[in-house]
Amino acid sequence: MFTALIFYMFASIAIASGVMVISSRNPVHSVLWLILAFFNAAGLFLLLGAEFLAMVLVIVYVGAVAVLFLFVVMMLDINMVELREGFLQYLPTGALIGVVLLVELLAMFGGWAFAPDIDALIKAPTPTLDQASNTVALGKIIYTNYVYLFQASGLVLLVAMIGTILLTHRKRTGVRKQVVADQVNRSTSSVELRKVQTGRGI
Amino acid sequence: MVDLLAGLLPPFLWRLIVIVVQIVAIVLPLLIAVAYLTYAERKVIGAIQLRKGPNVVGPFGLLQPMADGLKLFVKELILPTSASPAVFIGAPMITFLLALVAWAVIPFDKGWVLADINVGVLYVFAISSLGVYGIIMSGWASNSKYAFLGGLRSAAQMVSYEVSIGFIMISVLLTAGSLNLSTIVEAQANSVWYIVPHLPMFFLFLISGLAETNRAPFDLPEAEAELVAGYNVEYSSMAFALFFLGEYANMLLMGAMTSILFLGGWLPLPGLAWLPIPGALWLILKICFVMFIFLWVRATFPRYRYDQLMRLGWKVFLPFSLFWLVLTAGVLTAFDLLPNKG
Numbered sequence: 035m036f037t038a039l040i041f042y043m044f045a046s047i048a049i050a051s052g053v054m055v056i057s058s059r060n061p062v063h064s065v066l067w068l069i070l071a072f073f074n075a076a077g078l079f080l081l082l083g084a085e086f087l088a089m090v091l092v093i094v095y096v097g098a099v100a101v102l103f104l105f106v107v108m109m110l111d112i113n114m115v116e117l118r119e120g121f122l123q124y125l126p127t128g129a130l131i132g133v134v135l136l137v138e139l140l141a142m143f144g145g146w147a148f149a150p151d152i153d154a155l156i157k158a159p160t161p162t163l164d165q166a167s168n169t170v171a172l173g174k175i176i177y178t179n180y181v182y183l184f185q186a187s188g189l190v191l192l193v194a195m196i197g198t199i200l201l202t203h204r205k206r207t208g209v210r211k212q213v214v215a216d217q218v219n220r221s222t223s224s225v226e227l228r229k230v231q232t233g234r235g236i
Numbered sequence: 237m238v239d240l241l242a243g244l245l246p247p248f249l250w251r252l253i254v255i256v257v258q259i260v261a262i263v264l265p266l267l268i269a270v271a272y273l274t275y276a277e278r279k280v281i282g283a284i285q286l287r288k289g290p291n292v293v294g295p296f297g298l299l300q301p302m303a304d305g306l307k308l309f310v311k312e313l314i315l316p317t318s319a320s321p322a323v324f325i326g327a328p329m330i331t332f333l334l335a336l337v338a339w340a341v342i343p344f345d346k347g348w349v350l351a352d353i354n355v356g357v358l359y360v361f362a363i364s365s366l367g368v369y370g371i372i373m374s375g376w377a378s379n380s381k382y383a384f385l386g387g388l389r390s391a392a393q394m395v396s397y398e399v400s401i402g403f404i405m406i407s408v409l410l411t412a413g414s415l416n417l418s419t420i421v422e423a424q425a426n427s428v429w430y431i432v433p434h435l436p437m438f439f440l441f442l443i444s445g446l447a448e449t450n451r452a453p454f455d456l457p458e459a460e461a462e463l464v465a466g467y468n469v470e471y472s473s474m475a476f477a478l479f480f481l482g483e484y485a486n487m488l489l490m491g492a493m494t495s496i497l498f499l500g501g502w503l504p505l506p507g508l509a510w511l512p513i514p515g516a517l518w519l520i521l522k523i524c525f526v527m528f529i530f531l532w533v534r535a536t537f538p539r540y541r542y543d544q545l546m547r548l549g550w551k552v553f554l555p556f557s558l559f560w561l562v563l564t565a566g567v568l569t570a571f572d573l574l575p576n577k578g
């Protein structure tokens with residue numbers, strides 16, 4: 035009963051903050067609501083016993099991605115009223131995506147309703163929680179059975195990173211750059227080291 | 237008496253009461269420690285600069301933190317007219333709250349921990365990565381150039397140094413074979429303190445900790461010379477005090493994490509196990525040692541320039557900690573030292 039109450043709390047706050055993300059007037063407030071939604075999703079993961087995923091969700095999405103997102107949104111001069119003007123134009127596309135997602139969700143839940151023992155049909159890839167903790171179980175399966183997929187996803191991120199650097203990096207002329215090695219290797223003639231006695235000063 | 241009470245109340249309520257009492261038992265000493273950390277800071281820096289430091293309020297100036305707190309408490313809370321009120325008020329609260337909740341997983345002694353969760357390291361890492369929100373929100377909500385620049389700097393700085401902190405933590409927990417902080421300390425009891433095999437990482441962690449808590453020489457978010465006081469320039473009274481408390485509680489947390497990951501947590505110094513000192517006191521002594529280094533650094537080093545700070549984080553610390561992680565994994569595998577096999 036207690037768990038159910040907490041579930042409804044997390045779920046309702048997640049949905050409410052999701053609504054606030056798209057309805058709030060200030061883009062920075064939108065991002066802050068988005069962060070709240072992430073948080074509650076992490077809470078839902080915790081309730082499922084997926085502690086590792088919950089923590090990683092907070093670290094990666096809230097701690098890094100959303101910070102950079104907030105960083106950018108704060109510096110942009112966005113006029114939300116102007117942005118909203120084309121809203122109706124995109125409505126059919128948005129509605130189509132929504133319908134597709136809804137159908138997929140219904141198909142999944144439908145499967146549950148028609149075959150209640152569907153859990154037994156899916157071969158559990160990880161051991162149950164009483165045998166190994168969540169993190170251990172995940173580590174054992176990711177780095178053995180799925181190691182190629184894991185590496186491939188890393189490569190996708192690498193390509194994205196190289197692409198970003200390539201797109202944004204440009205050589206600028208006339209910029210004075212500090213070369214730390216040169217400074218450290220500078221001859222001692224330009225600097226004088228003095229031994230100062232305590233309490234005396236120079 | 238306690239057993240009687242436990243029998244009378246419904247178990248759910250009794251558990252709640254126990255947890256609340258435990259929380260108070262952690263938070264209250266923490267706040268006192270924060271107050272006296274500010275006092276220690278002024279005394280230590282005073283001694284380094286051949287001054288006396290606070291010595292007027294109470295014996296040896298010991299009541300100075302109380303006087304400072306009272307002063308901030310009775311001041312007027314000013315809300316700038318162009319500020320975004322909810323975010324403006326919320327930011328210091330978030331900073332303070334996050335600085336406190338991370339202590340839930342810190343083990344003070346064998347079994348002395350509020351929440352003994354399996355992902356303790358990740359939890360602390362998650363909470364400390366959230367600390368940036370208090371600062372960036374206050375910088376934005378103040379609607380002031382100085383505060384905004386301070387907030388932006390801080391966001392970039394904290395995100396950068398978190399990456400190397402993460403790698404350092406991974407090196408340590410590969411050696412310990414667990415994400416649970418108590419298990420990490422116990423693993424050090426069975427082998428050596430991790431400062432021995434991971435000595436370079438200890439220093440890297442300390443320096444990254446300085447950057448993560450916005451301490452000198454990395455206190456660019458509040459560089460008073462260029463940004464007046466950075467992100468908290470528009471804050472006064474209790475709102476400012478919450479930022480202040482949060483910052484110092486975060487410093488203490490960094491000290492506790494350094495002690496647990498590298499200095500053996502509640503374990504006594506090697507050879508001194510016969511002393512009748514409880515484990516919690518050993519941990520506190522170690523935290524004091526790390527805090528002294530923090531204060532010492534502040535009194536000794538000039539502030540980094542912003543581009544130097546970024547260079548250090550991304551071009552020195554990140555490759556080095558990544559290299560060390562690969563080295564650790566390699567050594568552990570090659571010499572068959574992995575704690576969890578199979």
